[in-house]
Amino acid sequence: MAVVRIPEQGRTLKTKEAIVEYLASLGIDYETWAPSHPLDATATSEEILQAYAAEIDQLKARGGYVTADVIGVTAQTPGLDAMLAKFSREHWHDEDEVRFIIQGRGLFHIHPGDSPVVAIEVEAGDLIRVPRGTLHWFDLCSDRQIRAIRLFQDPSGWTPLYTDSGADAKFEPVCLGPAYIR
């Protein structure tokens, strides 16, 4: 399950109900999914898409998403730093950012217009939908690996549109890890 913090208030949300309710108040959908059949760490992208085919079809119907793919990076991925640098600065997109985490962890910061920045640390089983236009940035955790299903409304993909506000520099991209809440 995700760990959700509101750093400016020193607050951490510790139950799924509290996380779902708080994120919903910001327009962000959060769900947890279990695969219809289990996957191991060596599953191919095709196997992952197959395992979640029913859930992906439901999401497509709900959100008008056209395509789904699997993104995966590890600390060994060539060009990882350059890739991460594109997303660790505050930006928005002209379409929803929908991610279902299969393996690894990552940290979204969401910057709502009229409430404090919220840090959402996601792990395997977490589905998050950040609506189009929402200001946000993303970092990997210290193990620098994640694998996730992405859904797109536009098959040509999406481009980060930067705010250059500097807001991202005010928040440490530090993950707490699963031990924090257990």
Ligand SMILES: [Fe+2]
């Ligand atoms: Fe983004």
